[in-house]
Amino acid sequence: MTPWLFSDKGIMCLKSNNIIFAYSDKMKSYRYVGMRLYSTSKTVDPKEMKTFKALAYKWWDEQGAYAPLHSMNDLRVPFIRDNLLKTVTNHQLESPLSGMKILDVGCGGGLLCEPLGRLGALVTGIDPLNENIKTAQQHKSFDPVLDKRIQYNACSLEDIVEETVETFDAVVASEVVEHVNDLETFIQCCCQVLKPGGSLFITTINKTQLSYALGIIFAEQIAGIVPKGTHTWEKFVSPEELESLLEPNGFLVQTITGMLYNPFSGYWRWTENTSLNYAAHAIKSSAPVETEEHHTKTPGIDGQEASQK
């Protein structure tokens, strides 16, 4: 990673712990400028960061604003585990994901990192918002086993892509893609950090009239299941749009299946109906991507792709 920022204060250097320094020609040294509040990048929307910052210390309140994400673990943890186990020949019963490296992008307070760590996986959780990562760090530190298996980093996906090319067996982006800018770049980065044959797991909200009525009007304005202003319907992603981004960017879609939230019980169930929430599993193709012109393309970011006849 080259942690350089360019600003009206000259070239600034981002050191670890998100502390920003600026180089002073006069003093011939770096001086402290301040703390970075969230990672800026092509895929991070500053408006979204403001929304999430307001709730950054509420992640582990099981009855609070993130209650539906706590109960979603009943579906998404077995979904990830079982699909990953299809790719291995044998596994330990007690820690079936032992040895697997998982990247949880947009991990928030670590609600999904922790159960994946308990299944034996080595989990890297990243989130652009410092406050989320602080909450996640603090929570895992209560459990010495998880403390070793999980590492957190306050950064965007683009920040780590260069140093983690083909590193992970799985990338998870749960309830994240409807909050990102430039979804294609986001998907391309997911592809780059995955090993060939690695798995991408996405859960999100479909872009339908029903998701507007129930996901925004009902869930936010009427029932208060999700805080007001959490979601913007225009940013919702349909399974068709997701597939149309995954397939040309090096993925083979395996499964797309619906999830239905029962607001009375607070629990989720699987359904064939994908008109509200859904989960997707795609595998990074081992072969290079074929483009329309029959050129061989290696997926890259910012349109930097190797092309050969």
Ligand SMILES: CC(C)=CCC/C(C)=C/CC/C(C)=C/CC/C(C)=C/CC/C(C)=C/CC/C(C)=C/CC/C(C)=C/CC/C(C)=C/CC/C(C)=C/CC/C(C)=C/Cc1cc(C(=O)O)cc(O)c1O
């Ligand atoms: C205009 C207006 C108000 C219309 C509403 C009228 C109305 C209530 C119509 C109901 C129609 C209906 C029942 C449709 C269901 C469609 C369907 C697929 C039916 C299947 C039938 C079936 C199998 C039923 C089984 C029994 C069951 C489960 C019954 C419940 C039915 C029901 C009422 C379903 C609606 C559930 C609901 C309110 C869904 C909201 C959808 C949604 C997108 C919620 C977001 C949930 C979420 C991901 C929360 C986590 C989260 C995320 C974020 C973030 O930033 O992303 C932030 C947070 O704080 C979070 O908590």
Ligand SMILES: C[S@@+](CC[C@H](N)C(=O)[O-])C[C@H]1O[C@@H](n2cnc3c(N)ncnc32)[C@H](O)[C@@H]1O
């Ligand atoms: C609804 S929360 C989901 C948290 C976690 N994945 C879970 O399910 O418990 C969305 C998270 O995505 C993060 N996020 C928003 N935009 C992002 C982006 N462009 N890249 C990575 N994470 C992002 C937010 O900071 C927030 O923590």
Ligand SMILES: [Mg+2]
């Ligand atoms: Mg969301």
